[in-house]
Amino acid sequence: MPELPDVEVFKKEAEKALDKEIETFHGKESKLLSHTEKEINGFLRGKSFHKAYRRGKYLFLITNSPKAVAMHFGMTGVLTYSAKEKDPPPYTLCSFYLKNQHGLHYISRRKLGKVELTRDYQEYIRQNEIGTDALEISKKDFLKKLNESKSMVKRFLTDQSALSGIGNIYADEILFQVKLHPKEKTYELTDNQKEELYEQVRKVLKTAVEKQADVKKFPRHFLLPVRKEGEKCPRCERSIEKISVSGRTGYYCKHCQKPG
DNA sequence: CATAATGTTTAAGA
DNA sequence: GTCTTAAACATTAT
Known part of the structure; x- marks a missing residue:
């Protein structure tokens, strides 16, 4: 699924979560994540995403620019936003819960994607040679x-x-x-x-x-x-x-x- | 049960 | 160094 047009759809989904305070991050340790759940919480808790930026198949959720969460969706990744009272969708690998009782869920059946913290997304783009x-x-x-x-x-x-x-x-x-x-x-x-x-x-x-x-x-x-x-x-x-x-x-x- | 699947990286050969 | 293939990665759907 996730080529440019698909990631553009995920960007729209992520935009629903902008400027809402992040309450907590859930995500089991896996190759997908660049940091532990604890570290990611330390980085995000109390902050908000202020902008969603897509470049190619990558999506950046920018907190305090240039700090951001970088996402790549591999072959089967999906991003959805939904009310917290609902169960996370099947194959959810990690979730960003917001103070407004909603969650942004990163879903993937095969775990080939990436969810990473970066202190400078422009630098991340250069390092990963994203044209x-x-x-x-x-x-x-x-x-x-x-x-x-x-x-x-x-x-x-x-x-x-x-x-x-x-x-x-x-x-x-x-x-x-x-x-x-x-x-x-x-x-x-x-x-x-x-x-x-x-x-x-x-x-x-x-x-x-x-x-x-x-x-x-x-x-x-x-x-x-x-x-x-x-x-x-x-x-x-x-x-x-x-x-x-x-x-x-x-x-x-x-x-x-x-x-x- | 075997095979293919929207992606990327790495190794090896030309 | 460039370009091409094959395999690996993790897992599900057919």
């Missing part, structure tokens, strides 16, 4: 990075240090919209294709954010609702095929997305 957000990057910078790349387009799109926020699923969608084969080399692209790639990165991500990352609400010409082997291509109705690119399984239409 410019895919919706923030200018055309000029995008083309510059693209021209520096020597890999396959899909690899380029999902490289978080080049531009951040695009994962396996949205890369497939963007490539489908641009009609590019996922294994096409970046240096083989024409200038027109490069520009079109930039435009579709924005268009696909903006659409997904508008639809709250809910695949059921996506336009009919999108690949994602039928992103499965043997489904019909929304454009030519031929069969969607599976392909392995840069270590991940991709889905594409062999007819519409021809290699160059």
Whole structure:
């Protein structure tokens, strides 16, 4: 789930918890957490989150800027805000309880994410090499990075240090919209294709954010609702095929997305 | 029971 | 140093 549009949804959820005093943090010791529950409480108790900031797939809950809680959602992470009287959702790994009797819950079935304290989130961004957000990057910078790349387009799109926020699923969608084969080399692209790639990165991500990352609400010409082997291509109705690119399984239409 | 899954990191080979 | 693959991580869903 958690690529840029999903994390944008979590950001909206986190914003419900802004400027409310933090009462306590609950979270069992795990690889997810950078500190112990006690330490996190020492850091947060009595304070409030004043801003939620998303960069790529990361979300920062900023307390006293630049101090923040940094979150990454791995493959299955979710963030929800709900009344304290309700039980935390299944697979909740840690929770921030507020004085207003609500809690912000970090949920994950597989524990591949991160919840970390940082004294400076800008520094955290540098250390973790989180590139410019895919919706923030200018055309000029995008083309510059693209021209520096020597890999396959899909690899380029999902490289978080080049531009951040695009994962396996949205890369497939963007490539489908641009009609590019996922294994096409970046240096083989024409200038027109490069520009079109930039435009579709924005268009696909903006659409997904508008639809709250809910695949059921996506336009009919999108690949994602039928992103499965043997489904019909929304454009030519031929069969969607599976392909392995840069270590991940991709889905594409062999007819519409021809290699160059 | 075996396999794949929205992510990242690390090791190894070209 | 660059690029690519494979495996590891932890766990569930099919």
